[in-house]
Amino acid sequence: MIADGSSNGAVPADAVVTPPAHAAPPARALPGGGETRRHTLIAIVLDKPGVLNRVSSLMRARNFNIDSLAVSRTDQPDTSRMTITLHGDDVAVEQAAKQLYRLIDVLKVQDVTADAVVAQELALVKIRATDSNRAEILKLVELSKGRIVDLAGEAVIVEVTGPEAEIDGFVALVRGYGIKEIVRTGSVVMSRGSSSIEEAVKR
Structure with missing residues (x-):
C-alpha cells in the first residue's frame, strides 16, 4: 500500500498497489514437442464403409503429415490392413496410436518403427x-x-x-x-x- 502523506493515511484512487512477487509455476511438458521422425503404424480394421475416413480424419486433426497410407484385405473376409507412414515425435505418435485403437471398427494398432521389418x-x-x-x-x-x-x-x-x-x-x-x-x-x-x-x- 502506498500512502499519500495525509494525516488519515487514506490511499488515493489512482495509487498503484504492487502485489508481492512470487515464483511462476514451471512450464508443463506438452506432447508433440520432441524430435520429429518417421513412424510406421499397422492397423487391423473391420472392412466397413467409413473406417478409412475416420482414420484419416483423426490423423488430420492431430496435424500429422502422412507420407503414405496403404490399405489391403487380409485373409479374413471381414478385415483390412492399413500401413500408415507418418512424421511426428514419439509421444505424439504414441498418443495418436492409442486414440486410433479407440475408434470403432479398429481391432489392433501396432507401431513397428523400431521393429525388424x-x-x-x-x-x-x-x-x-x-x-x-x-x-x-x-x-x-x-x-x-x-x-x-x-x-x-x-x-x-x-x-x-x-x-x-x-x-x-x-x-x-x-x-x-x-x-x-x-x-x-x-x-x-x-x-x-x-x-x-x-x-x-x-x-
Whole structure:
C-alpha cells in the first residue's frame, strides 16, 4: 500500500498497489514437442464403409503429415490392413496410436518403427521413350530388376518393386529421359520372424 502523506493515511484512487512477487509455476511438458521422425503404424480394421475416413480424419486433426497410407484385405473376409507412414515425435505418435485403437471398427494398432521389418513398395513409371533412347531405358530397367508392362511408340511403362530407397533410386535414374506419369503404392510392411499382428487379432 502506498500512502499519500495525509494525516488519515487514506490511499488515493489512482495509487498503484504492487502485489508481492512470487515464483511462476514451471512450464508443463506438452506432447508433440520432441524430435520429429518417421513412424510406421499397422492397423487391423473391420472392412466397413467409413473406417478409412475416420482414420484419416483423426490423423488430420492431430496435424500429422502422412507420407503414405496403404490399405489391403487380409485373409479374413471381414478385415483390412492399413500401413500408415507418418512424421511426428514419439509421444505424439504414441498418443495418436492409442486414440486410433479407440475408434470403432479398429481391432489392433501396432507401431513397428523400431521393429525388424520387411518393407516393400510398388511403382508404375511411364517414361518418355524414343527410337534413340529406348534401348538405354530397357537396359536400366533390367539392371534395376524392373519389368516392362507396356511398350508404346513414345513411352514405356515400367513396374518396379523394392524398398522405398530403391524406388527413389530408379526414379532418379530415368528422370533425365522424361517421366510422363508415376504412381506409387507407398510402403507395405511386415514384421520379421514368426510373430503376426493378424494372428493376434484372430485370438
